[in-house]
Amino acid sequence: xxxxxxxxxxxASRLAMLVSEDGEADxxxxxxxxxxxxxxxxxxxxxxxxxxxxxALAAKAVRLAEQDQRVKExxxxxxxxxxxxLRIDALARSMQRERDALRVESEQLHEALDRRRTSRQxxxxxxxxxxxxxxxxxxxxxxxxxxxxRDRDAQxxxxxxxxxxxxxxxxxxxxxxxxxAAESLAxxxxxxxxxxxxxxxxxxxxxxxxxxxxxxxxVLSTEVNLS
Numbered sequence: 337x338x339x340x341x342x343x344x345x346x347x348a349s350r351l352a353m354l355v356s357e358d359g360e361a362d363x364x365x366x367x368x369x370x371x372x373x374x375x376x377x378x379x380x381x382x383x384x385x386x387x388x389x390x391x392a393l394a395a396k397a398v399r400l401a402e403q404d405q406r407v408k409e410x411x412x413x414x415x416x417x418x419x420x421x422l423r424i425d426a427l428a429r430s431m432q433r434e435r436d437a438l439r440v441e442s443e444q445l446h447e448a449l450d451r452r453r454t455s456r457q458x459x460x461x462x463x464x465x466x467x468x469x470x471x472x473x474x475x476x477x478x479x480x481x482x483x484x485x486r487d488r489d490a491q492x493x494x495x496x497x498x499x500x501x502x503x504x505x506x507x508x509x510x511x512x513x514x515x516x517a518a519e520s521l522a523x524x525x526x527x528x529x530x531x532x533x534x535x536x537x538x539x540x541x542x543x544x545x546x547x548x549x550x551x552x553x554x555v556l557s558t559e560v561n562l563s
Contacts, residue, residue: 347371468540501530501546501560508560510553514543521553530555532562 350371353364372382503524512519514536524530530546535557537543542557 343371343375347375347377464540499532499563501532501544501562503528503530503555503559504561505559508555510546510548510551510555512553514538514541514545514554516541518554521551522549524548524555530560535562 347368350364350367354361354368356364372379377385503526506526508524508526508528509520510522510524512521515538528548530544530548533545533547533552535542535544543554544557544560544562545552545554546560
């Protein structure tokens with residue numbers, strides 16, 4: 337026999353009235369019995385329906401409890417994640433401040449190093465100038481010659497005091513320009529006679545422009561004796 341929804345609902349309503357006052361509960365009991373017979377339900381079937389309902393309610397209650405526990409666990413995990421995020425953010429801010437401080441300190445150190453390098457270069461340059469000045473003064477005192485300066489590239493002074501010279505060093509290089517890096521024209525041996533054209537200063541070194549063997553070039557003044 338197929339059970340209709342309205343019959344099932346009527347039976348459930350009468351069952352609910354079993355917990356009423358004594359007189360109403362008695363009437364509800366008789367109504368339940370009548371409704372069950374009308375629906376063709378035996379006592380065993382009615383018991384089975386009741387137990388199935390109770391089991392379903394219990395299972396549903398267990399599922400709800402499990403869901404509530406899971407929600408609580410998720411809420412706890414969320415709180416821990418938020419707290420961890422706050423700690424990480426604070427650590428990141430601290431590291432950023434430390435990085436900025438180290439950057440400022442590095443820039444200050446670089447500036448101080450640059451100032452020291454510049455100061456050292458200035459001292460070295462001044463020392464070179466002083467040494468060169470002392471050397472030039474000593475040379476003037478010994479030789480009694482007067483040197484004439486022209487420009488910063490030390491174009492020579494066509495000194496009238498020297499007209500000849502002799503090489504007093506071994507393997508003196510005759511160069512195309514008054515520079516130790518200039519092209520070599522010849523190698524002069526000790527005792528070679530030279531025709532002196534002029535003397536000049538270049539890169540803090542004194543050079544002599546000479547002519548020898550039909551070639552004209554430059555040698556260091558320290559490598560020849562002038563007369």
